[in-house]
Amino acid sequence: MDSPRRTTIYDVAREAGVAASTVSRALNNPRRVNPATRDHIVAVAERLGYRPDPLATALQSGHKATIAMLVPDITNPHFFGTIRGAEKRASEAGLTFILANTEESADNERNRIERLSRSVDGFVLAASRMEEETTRELARDYNLVLVNRQVRGLPSAVVDNGAGSRQVVEHLASLGHRSLVYLSGPHRSWPAAQRWRALRAAAEAHGMAARRLGPFPPRAEGGGVAADAGLGAGATALVAHNDLLAIGMLRRLAERGVSVPGQVSVVGYDDIFGADLCVPALTTVAGPQEEAGRAAVELLTRKGSLSRSQPAPQQVVLPSHLVIRRSTGPAAP
Incomplete structure (x- = not known):
């Protein structure tokens, strides 16, 4: 609805x-x-x-409007590009830009919005953890635009991981893998659900077995438990929710003496800084996160515009692709 x-x-x-x-x-x-x-x-x-509309009023009056970007984990390198793109576009538009960390908490996210609303004219919510109904409820009172999350009826900019996920399966299938395990992120993560849906459909199309385990904390610290769970499932390929989790998995596999990619292949998502520096270099799904951040701020400024030629809400969908490195190889016999 x-x-x-x-x-x-x-x-x-x-x-x-x-x-x-x-x-x-x-x-x-x-x-x-x-x-x-x-x-x-x-x-x-x-x-x-x-x-x-406070944002529209500020833009029309010439006063400097303020927007806030909320991210679940400010220490996660995945968000660096999104933040950079949003900040650059805000600067070009003459907007004051502030950043807030919600610590992977939907309650914190809502509280930040309500507390900042007195001084902020619009919000960009990156990978929001809030329920859809809560997001719609807040959108009735505040200017909201989403990044890497879709809620029907609200403007958003997302990197579509569908193509990248299909490429993951095609790549693994070409290497002889017949099974994969997806080590999922937070249960309220919209990208996690989208990635699993695409992986499962592609695996079925290629006659591969696919299983989802988790959720696991989307940080390197969660990689140990995720790696152990993946090995216990017996799959020859492990697909992590994000690169941080994948890097933690590589560490744990090395501790256990499991060869990557000799015994098991590992794939991540996001292509963060350092994904090509770990050992072995990580095969991962990449997308234009900086462009997504720019697009979100652009949608927010259009939402606050009185121009009929730029109706809101709008959806921006950006492509993803697989970057093949050394963490994937032929399936073990």
Whole structure:
């Protein structure tokens, strides 16, 4: 079910029988509008439940708007590109940009939004952990754009891991692997669900067995338990939720004397800095995270615009691809 649509300035203009620009002047610069017209517009706006959009107001008035980006784990290199892209686009748009860490907590995420809303005009939520209904509820009151998460009816910019996941399976199948295990991330992770769905479908198409285990903490510290679980499942290929988890798995496999890729192949997601420096260098799914960050801020500024030529919400979907390195090889006989 879609979130109820926010009453817009165009709704007020249509009901009042005036231009949107007249509504804007009546609400933001009332001295420039005939008093009777202004009173009529204000009455219509109140009847329709219209609330001025703070981001739109700031952009139109020339005042410097502020946006906040919320990330689940500020120490995860996966988010560095997304943050960099968002900050660059915000700077180009003349926006003040702030960053907040939610520590993988949906409750923290909601609390940050509600607490910062007094001084922030819009929010970019990266890999949001909140339930869909909670996100829709907040979107009724605040300007929200999502990165690497989709909620129907809300604007978002995502890296589609479908193509990359299919390439993972095709690559492993070409090396003779007949089974894989996906070591999943947090249970509220939208990318985790999307990756598993694509891996499972591709594995079925190639006649491979696929199994999902987890969730595991999406950090290197979680790699030990994930590696042990993967080995226990008996698969010849282990696909980790992200590169940090995969790197932790490589460490654990080395401790146990398990050869990679001689005995088992390992694949990650995100192509973070250092994925090509670990031993062996990690095969991983890469995507344009910096572009996703830029696109999210662009969607937010368009959402706050009064231009009819740029309707919101919008969806931006960016491609992913497999980067083959030395952590994958032929299946052990």
